[in-house]
Amino acid sequence: MTNKQQAALEQASAGPGLFFGMELLGWYRSVKRDLPWRENRDPYRVWVSEIMLQQTRVDTVIPYYKRFMDKFPTIRHLAEAPEEEVLKCWEGLGYYSRARNLQAGAQQVVSEYGGSVPDDKTAVAALKGVGPYTAGAIMSIAFNRPEPAVDGNVMRVLSRYFCLEDDIAKPSVRTGIERIAAALIPEGAAGDFNQGIMELGALICTPKSPGCLICPVMAECAGRLAGRELELPVKTKAKPPRPELRLAALVEGAGPHAGAILVRQRPESGLLARMWELPHVLAPGGGSAGPVAAGSAAAAGPVRGRRRSTAALDAPAAAGEAAASPGANREARMALMGRALAEEARLLIRPRRWWRDAEHVFSHIRWDLQVYLADFGFVLKDAASAGGTQAGAYTGLAAEQPAAYMAGSGETAEAAQRETAASYDHAGLPLASAALVDRLPEGYRWIRQDDMKEMAFPNVFLRLLNDYWEQRESGCLPDEAEAE
DNA sequence: AAACCGTGGCA
DNA sequence: TTGCCAAGGTT
Incomplete structure (x- = not known):
């Protein structure tokens, strides 16, 4: 970890961290959007939503998610479906290996765990197409386990809140931010916390024009207090295609x-x-x-x-x-x-x-x-x-x-x-x-x-x-x- | 680490 | 119009 990350980790475990978690939870529970995958905490539904939401906007995913759950309502339905049907259901959504991996994962769950997603981080992380973020999301949202789920939103929010200047395009930076995020999770509220911080990134702490004036954690946001919210996070530009x-x-x-x-x-x-x-x-x-x-x-x-x-x-x-x-x-x-x-x-x-x-x-x-x-x-x-x-x-x-x-x-x-x-x-x-x-x-x-x-x-x-x-x-x- | 993997919305 | 980038994972 860098020095700044280290300092942030210490703050996260102390007063500012407690403030962040409590304010965020209160805010999220009062404004959270009514999304189809939030009807319940069925691990399969959470899983499908998290895969679809990889690099894909909520508004784009919603109709696909509804169609997909309609056609493959259970893990077993998905595991036994012809691959072309799964692919057709994914048509237009992009990153099509997600569809194949998801079905392979469903087949894994059927053959190894009797058709139920295991309440076990190592086992979930071993499923095809499930990386560090998605494993944390499933464990926290479906099982309320205190695992971090660090995506682009979380890296942006925490970079600003703790005024971190690390380049979030570097894979190594995500690991450090994961430790900070883990330290911030309020007792017994991992699912809402992780969804809340992503919701904050999606609705308030947006990339271009963050709504600091209505942000629930503005009072303690180091980036905002330094007037640097627009400079953060630091991220190297991708090569043009x-x-x-x-x-x-x-x-x-x-x-x-x-x-x-x-x-x-x-x-x-x-x-x-x-x-x-x-x-x-x-x-x-x-x-x-x-x-x-x-x-x-x-x-x-x-x-x-x-x-x-x-x-x-x-x-x-x-x-x-x-x-x-x-x-x-x-x-x-x-x-x-x-x-x-x-x-x-x-x-x-x-x-x-x-x-x-x-x-x-x-x-x-x-x-x-x-x-x-x-x-x-x-x-x-x-x-x-x-x-x-x-x-x-x-x-x-x-x-x-x-x-x-x-x-x-x-x-x-x-x-x-x-x-x-x-x-x-x-x-x-x-x-x-x-x-x-x-x-x-x-x-x-x-x-x-x-x-x-x-x-x-x-x-x-x-x-x-x-x-x-x-x-x-x-x-x-x-x-x-x-x-x- | 860096390249490979889609698509659409928006300023 | 062009560039940016979004709830990433795999190799």
Whole structure:
């Protein structure tokens, strides 16, 4: 502990600490909000709420919490549910590993503790997705055990109250503040105290404009008395997310798949694990590295005559991209996307035209998405069954065959099993025929609007897809409007 | 320690 | 409009 933390700990155990605890308890019990997870102290309900509230605002959580408890009213319901249903229930809430960990934790409780959350800090802390804060919150709120629950609110409140200048962004600082918080807990009132100090941070001792004049502990707040409440807490700024330019394909089906579009499921781990999305590829050079695939752009030939009516629509989404960047980039990127999807998924499509841009910001990455409408071509046999025809397949820029693009239709794909080599023109379109299969690549499927009710999508794709269905239904898609 | 993991509200 | 940040955990 730092010297200041040490001094604060001594105060917390003495007069100022007693003052803080008593004033806070009185205040909390008189003003506490009526929240759905405060109906009772059922450990399962407390647990679910604490997981949902991680890095997430109360107002955002409330509807999710109600839906979740409605669908999974007991630990056993959650433990036995299909994982997709849990994920779908979490759709839009973010940090989706929380959902998987919560269900794994529920299964742990069923198998190890007969379905009841144990009144034991070590056991609770060992549950998946339960860290120091959440363990303390569950133990204090559900079981009234005198454990600290130190989150961002508590660190802010105590930094100000004791005028601590430690950088709360450092993991080591939280440990010191935990000791102080533990010393402040009034006898027999751990649950209300911990909820009260968080409530104070959320309603009064807010980050930007704290309401010191109505704060129940203002009289003894060292930060306020020093006039430094706005400088505290000290917290180093997070690194800005790195930009990534991503090219997404909105592939419209034909033939038996007319009216459907192509989506794929993400891998089991990592970013947005197991969620569904539009197929997309990372543009080389990332989002800030200037011209993307300049060589391809040069080879792309003249742009088509059809242009958007508003210049702003073509504004570069990627940071650092020259503002004067011409619309030819769209053509180059369509070609790039077509080739990359062929390489990565052996999925052959014909990108038709730019539809719209979208942005999706994660904590550490910013996706600048360019979405292109595309027709389905066909699916190449995988490398194994294609028997080595792959090698030359994607280097066919100087193709010897005449262009014979196979128009996208379900029948084409289902004709299947043609044993011919494939090559591609400079726009990324397949030339001649290829070795075909009649099934989609692993993880891909055609969906209609109705299918989305059972599939979890990240918000950015949810918005894109909903807008797409809506626009198509009302005949407002660009191509349809201009095709007349 | 530092990077990885979402999303929305607000000034 | 952009930046900040919220009831954090895991690796």
